[in-house]
Amino acid sequence: MAEALRVGIAGLGTVGAAVARVLEQKAGELTRQCGRPIVVTAVSARDRKRDRGADLSGAQWFDDPSELARKAQIDVFVELIGGDEGPARTSVKTALEAGRHVVTANKALLAKHGVALAEIAERRGVLLNYEAAVAGGIPVIKTLREALAGNSVSRVFGILNGTCNYILTRMEAEGLSFDDCLADAQRLGYAEADPTFDIEGNDTAHKLSILTSLAFGTKIAADDIYLEGISNITQADIRAARDLGYRIKLLGVAQKTDSGIEQRVHPTMVPTASVIAQVNGVTNAVAIETDILGELLLSGPGAGGNATASAVVGDVADIAKSRPGFQHGPVFGWPAKELKPYKKAKMRSHAGGYFIRLTVHDRIGVFAAVAKRMADNDISLESIVQHASDSAEAEKTVILITHETTEAAVRKAVDGITRDGHTTSKPQVIRIERAA
Numbered sequence: 500m501a502e503a504l505r506v507g508i509a510g511l512g513t514v515g516a517a518v519a520r521v522l523e524q525k526a527g528e529l530t531r532q533c534g535r536p537i538v539v540t541a542v543s544a545r546d547r548k549r550d551r552g553a554d555l556s557g558a559q560w561f562d563d564p565s566e567l568a569r570k571a572q573i574d575v576f577v578e579l580i581g582g583d584e585g586p587a588r589t590s591v592k593t594a595l596e597a598g599r600h601v602v603t604a605n606k607a608l609l610a611k612h613g614v615a616l617a618e619i620a621e622r623r624g625v626l627l628n629y630e631a632a633v634a635g636g637i638p639v640i641k642t643l644r645e646a647l648a649g650n651s652v653s654r655v656f657g658i659l660n661g662t663c664n665y666i667l668t669r670m671e672a673e674g675l676s677f678d679d680c681l682a683d684a685q686r687l688g689y690a691e692a693d694p695t696f697d698i699e700g701n702d703t704a705h706k707l708s709i710l711t712s713l714a715f716g717t718k719i720a721a722d723d724i725y726l727e728g729i730s731n732i733t734q735a736d737i738r739a740a741r742d743l744g745y746r747i748k749l750l751g752v753a754q755k756t757d758s759g760i761e762q763r764v765h766p767t768m769v770p771t772a773s774v775i776a777q778v779n780g781v782t783n784a785v786a787i788e789t790d791i792l793g794e795l796l797l798s799g800p801g802a803g804g805n806a807t808a809s810a811v812v813g814d815v816a817d818i819a820k821s822r823p824g825f826q827h828g829p830v831f832g833w834p835a836k837e838l839k840p841y842k843k844a845k846m847r848s849h850a851g852g853y854f855i856r857l858t859v860h861d862r863i864g865v866f867a868a869v870a871k872r873m874a875d876n877d878i879s880l881e882s883i884v885q886h887a888s889d890s891a892e893a894e895k896t897v898i899l900i901t902h903e904t905t906e907a908a909v910r911k912a913v914d915g916i917t918r919d920g921h922t923t924s925k926p927q928v929i930r931i932e933r934a935a
């Protein structure tokens with residue numbers, strides 16, 4: 500049998516501990532599949548004493564992950580520390596420069612430094628595997644990078660954050676408050692160390708930027724993403740969406756348009772009957788539309804220890820199966836130096852339907868004024884509903900669903916309605932996404 504693949508794990512939190520457990524519990528199967536054992540020979544974590552449910556007594560401990568990356572007797576460096584700078588970045592760079600393969604679940608790091616790290620990996624002839632960085636256990640990186648070669652992608656979109664989907668699902672199904680749902684998501688190990696990254700959409704944006712690069716062969720452009728989180732989604736929005744045949748999901752969408760690529764992350768109305776609307780709880784889903792294949796939808800567990808560990812272990816096993824001298828494929832599907840510059844489409848040109856919820860004074864002429872602002876901006880309405888608002892004030896709630904229009908037109912119309920002085924609170928605008 501070939502020699503064991505020696506693995507160093509940096510970071511033994513929820514995901515790192517789950518990886519160590521899976522490697523231990525599945526040692527027999529993995530050895531048979533890979534033709535050699537996979538052994539954890541080195542680890543780095545702050546707390547040496549904590550019970551992680553795996554026997555790490557044979558592993559060498561390092562306080563500094565970069566020292567592990569440089570000095571440990573390892574073939575693969577598994578980075579599960581998190582963060583786009585600091586120890587995560589330094590240790591991954593160190594490992595790649597030292598000619599060691601790297602497996603990481605760190606979407607923030609890849610979103611910021613992925614292309615530079617890919618250049619090092621490709622120059623040194625080692626693998627940089629990151630299946631766990633996007634959509635937890637769903638094998639979407641392999642799908643885009645390997646299975647869809649030759650396809651031209653027109654749109655890739657999906658539910659990429661388990662925490663947000665868990666919150667929105669429970670708010671709708673059980674009428675719970677946002678804060679209660681978030682606390683549960685944290686307790687279950689779904690949320691980021693700083694959950695603002697989840698609920699304000701940054702985590703989805705990091706993942707989307709990686710998918711965009713894979714889908715369109717462009718450099719990663721995480722700073723060029725239109726971003727809105729779910730923290731201002733209320734029960735009133737969720738109820739209104741349901742009444743009108745929609746469900747609210749936080750989607751990341753990357754789409755080719757005539758003027759460039761749209762990358763956007765925002766709460767989105769999807770038709771209740773669509774497949775993506777049925778994706779609930781911590782489950783993620785990614786839809787990919789291509790010229791040859793048509794539409795593909797992948798869905799599965801998107802966050803948590805085991806889901807992420809499944810993808811990390813798969814990446815480690817790929818390395819265990821590769822043989823010395825084998826030429827590894829490029830990290831982002833195209834050689835890093837050949838990734839094209841990213842050309843951003845302006846958000847104002849985005850075309851689609853919109854949900855607009857207004858709380859307005861209950862007085863004569865308001866409805867007509869709202870309708871006029873819509874007409875003045877060439878916005879055609881699919882439906883308009885008015886009902887009493889939740890508050891005791893003399894207010895009404897007006898809900899509009901538009902036919903396809905532009906972001907610029909909607910912003911102008913809503914600004915106009917606000918300036919007219921008829922609204923009693925900030926209008927809520929939620930984009931509608933076409934979904935099968």
Ligand code: HSE
Nearest residue numbers: 660661662690691802
């Ligand atoms: N906090 C992330 C989520 C973890 O909720 O999806 C997986 O990346």
